Amino acid sequence: MSFYKCVKITLLVLGGALSALGQSNFASKTIGVGVVVADLERSLDFYVNGIGMVKTGSFTINEEFGKRSGLTNGVATNVTILKLENSPEATDWKLMSLGSKPAHLKPKHIQDDTGMQYITIQVKALQPIIDRLTQLKVPFLGSTPTPLNAKAHFVFVQDPDGTFIELIGPLQ
Template sequence: MHVRLSVLLIGLGLSMNGYAQSNFNSKVIGIGVVVADLERSLDFYVNGIGMVKTGSFTINEEFSKRSGLANGASAAVTILKLENSPEATDWKLMSFGNKALHPKPKFIQDDTGMQYITIQVKALQPIIDRLKQMKVPFLGSTPTPLNDKAHFVLVQDPDGTFIELIGPL
């Protein structure tokens, strides 16, 4: 009976543990972030955090309207990654030149939706130095130790997204 059930489940694309086979072409999620000032955000992510620009594209008015994405507003999109590889997450920045309609959060519970990202790093000190030089405020008492090998640093990007940086000093 167990063998026949296994064959049936495999035929249906299921395994014995209940997980379906992946229906996705990629295991990476591309994340689109609308920012008020594209140049300021690029400076923060590239020169502060250390991301690399890997590409760009434009959403034109016709596609914007037809797709339901931006009701006819066009936008340039810049793709950033932690490293230039296919396995790295796309952090896509776009701007429509508008400021946020909500106040900048002081804590992650101040708003709903995506509030923070976590970036694991090999060494925090170079990033800390760059962010200090850029006068980016550090939140809480960071860097703060997590254990004997890793520290935690919390900052916000220019639009208020919290950035957790975790790694050795």
């Protein structure tokens, strides 16, 4: 085999290997997040009327699928899908309530529990969200809003079930 043919085959093999490294096994660039809440209406009020998310859909998990899939051990539930905007690229924030009270205390700080503790939402203007959350009597945590730099502030709140929400963006 000639030197040039060897180089050509080597480059083809390396090119294929490098191309495979850059590919993803995932069908979507987003992660859908399912959040079990104690009171669905209260949580919808917080996320839709306070944060500003939009309802984009819903579906039902029936008893049979709940048991077969291992999701609920046979308990039926409705799931409401929220997004920051109604677009296919936006993350699904799926709320469901199973009619039970939480088995743990609501955390006061991120370090009080393990698992998913907070989400971060980048916003174009904080003031409208601050106004809506104030109207809903949602307490602001720490000394927020707090400036991060010349262009951005940080607001920290909790949803009704204790998930911490970081809101980051300019005030106006």
